[in-house]
Amino acid sequence: MGNKKKSTIKDIANVLGITPSAVSKALNNHPRISKKTKKAVLQVAENLNYQPNHIATALRKGKSNLVGVIIPRANSNFFSSVIEKIEEVLNKKGYNVIITQSNESYEKECKNIEALLFTQVDGIIASMANETVKLDYYNKIKQKGIPLILFDRGENDLNVDYVGIDDYMSSHIVIDHLVEQGCKRIAHIGGFSHTRIYKNRIRGYFDALKKHNRPFEDNLIYECNLRQSDGRDIMKKIINLPDRPDGIYVSSDYAALGALEVMKENNIRVPDDIALVGFGNEPFSAISTPAISSVEQQSKKIGELAAKTFLKRISNPKEKVSLNKMILDAELIVRTSSKRK
Amino acid sequence: MGNKKKSTIKDIANVLGITPSAVSKALNNHPRISKKTKKAVLQVAENLNYQPNHIATALRKGKSNLVGVIIPRANSNFFSSVIEKIEEVLNKKGYNVIITQSNESYEKECKNIEALLFTQVDGIIASMANETVKLDYYNKIKQKGIPLILFDRGENDLNVDYVGIDDYMSSHIVIDHLVEQGCKRIAHIGGFSHTRIYKNRIRGYFDALKKHNRPFEDNLIYECNLRQSDGRDIMKKIINLPDRPDGIYVSSDYAALGALEVMKENNIRVPDDIALVGFGNEPFSAISTPAISSVEQQSKKIGELAAKTFLKRISNPKEKVSLNKMILDAELIVRTSSKRK
DNA sequence: TACTTTTGTTCCAACGTTTGAACAAATATA
DNA sequence: TATATTTGTTCAAACGTTGGAACAAAAGTA
Known part of the structure; x- marks a missing residue:
């Protein structure tokens, strides 16, 4: 049927005769909004089948809640398992994960990085293609101040967080x-x-x-x-x-x-x-x-640590100094x- | 270094002493903008290392240029190969692909759908988890009017486009x-x-x-x-x-x-x-x-057809009628x- | 009672871009 | 020369949300 018109915060406001900003605050559980209003807003939101416009929030807040992942190929138990864990950890914190494959090609990897930057991801977790020698594109990520975490296939010269086995x-x-x-x-x-x-x-x-x-x-x-x-x-x-x-x-x-x-x-x-x-x-x-x-x-562990490292970086971006090189024991x-x- | 301040269309406008809207039109190659201005804008954009804010565009235009893909698991040659092809076709058209795995779990699949809808993807290409019997979440996608294309693991009752082998x-x-x-x-x-x-x-x-x-x-x-x-x-x-x-x-x-x-x-x-x-x-x-x-x-072929079907749907959304069931020969x-x- | 504090809300600008309408200047047509 | 058309630009509103400032009303304190 395609219930065309999506309802917005404004619609909710109209129903209740309050302002959009009150609705926004109610939805975000702002301390200054009364329980009564919050309850009413939640109710109406439910009725109108309201879905927050993630893009508007992203624009306003300056963050997309998207994290990009680059792997050489998904068709590998190791990588798909790392990803699974990254997803698990990040989804819980409200992030979505964009997965891209480089197919071990430097050129494809560069394209992926461009695409991820274009999408304004809040961070990138990557494992480098075998082919990759030039680090220009990775440096671009760093220069933009976007958290970059490497795993498995890292590169010391980049000087970024890293997770891998010994x-x-x-x-x-x-x-x-x-x-x-x-x-x-x-x-x-x-x-x-x-x-x-x-x-x-x-x-x-x-x-x-x-x-x-x-x-x-x-x-x-x-x-x-x-x-x-x-x-x-x-x-x-x-x-x-x-x-x-x-x-x-x-x-x-x-x-x-x-x-x-x-x-x-x-x-x-x-x-x-x-x-x-x-x-x-x-x-x-x-x-x-x-x-x-x-x-x-140790794919699970690597995925978990990579995701958590990203979360740490994003939560206090000032602390640029102490890099994390996490080296796990293999078995x-x-x-x-x-x-x- | 983190070159903190990203430059915007406004910055370009200021440099040239024109308005942001002229810049926008120049960048989008609007016919009414003079070649001279276009050239100048491009030049300044280059100098300022301007990157368009994709999120702002998405908000204004009401589309995210993101396509969600749901697969049972990436760790399979078939699925990773389908994805590779989907990416290839869609990237060319300016879309980015968000890949999620259901791990054959109905619950995870529902979460993935929620996450994708939340991210406001422009469409979803999916292969259903083995476990999935209830179609409520898939119906939610349809109800929102978001193009849904199934491949391999489809479901007739859903009445959506489908690509798979015979x-x-x-x-x-x-x-x-x-x-x-x-x-x-x-x-x-x-x-x-x-x-x-x-x-x-x-x-x-x-x-x-x-x-x-x-x-x-x-x-x-x-x-x-x-x-x-x-x-x-x-x-x-x-x-x-x-x-x-x-x-x-x-x-x-x-x-x-x-x-x-x-x-x-x-x-x-x-x-x-x-x-x-x-x-x-x-x-x-x-x-x-x-x-x-x-x-x-026929993974490549399936990926290609799925992606192209999405593009077709998005380009003329009115034409709701004729479903595409594409059944390929296996070998x-x-x-x-x-x-x- | 007069004053301060707290509570709950509204107001408004902002995020960066797009787009139709409006407008002035330049050019073409009569 | 007067009028119509084209060209190149500006104006202003919009997309949906957020969050600080402002403000009125209610509650607390003297």
């Missing part, structure tokens, strides 16, 4: 585990080292090897986009090496799955010939054959692909 | 294929029949069996939530049947994967003992062992799990 330590946990399972030579299929998290994982890989007196070998470390196809391609190279490694640590479950496929196709026994550990604890890692050991990234979920004993 | 025919294609592979008795693990798409798939399953003169057996059809765990649970029941079926058609790849696991755990050979077909063509269906045959749902991707010959 990537360096994650690598240690993984390598410790593989060594314990008897692996002598461990390869690493990692992300590009210009991204902070992958750089840290690579560093952790190095240092953990050193710690265990394992030699570092140049041809056992690879950087890629970590898609399933990348895992396949690199694994093909690895099995053609004169002497193969006996353990592989992959920075993504998708790439790990690709690697696993190739190994199966070549009758390499996992974990006996080569033990495999992935990253991200995607649902499929538990159900592939063999199930893939993987690092759990290795050991499954068949790396369990030899 | 679920009824999909079942025919699947059953035709399984029969051709020599299956004599085919089970179906489906969604709940109160959801239109699942009802249609079940109907298709029935009719296709009849077409091939296959008997229908009561204990070969199951309704569930189609999660991986549901697939497992039901498969366990199936393998305990006095005589097992030799083909299984599952309405979701997740549930199909669960079923596959159970079969492997029980040394049932797939496809030789039991042939398996899933639904949704999730990435993992191609990489599980064996790879799962699956129905491809069966045949993989190892059902290929006997």
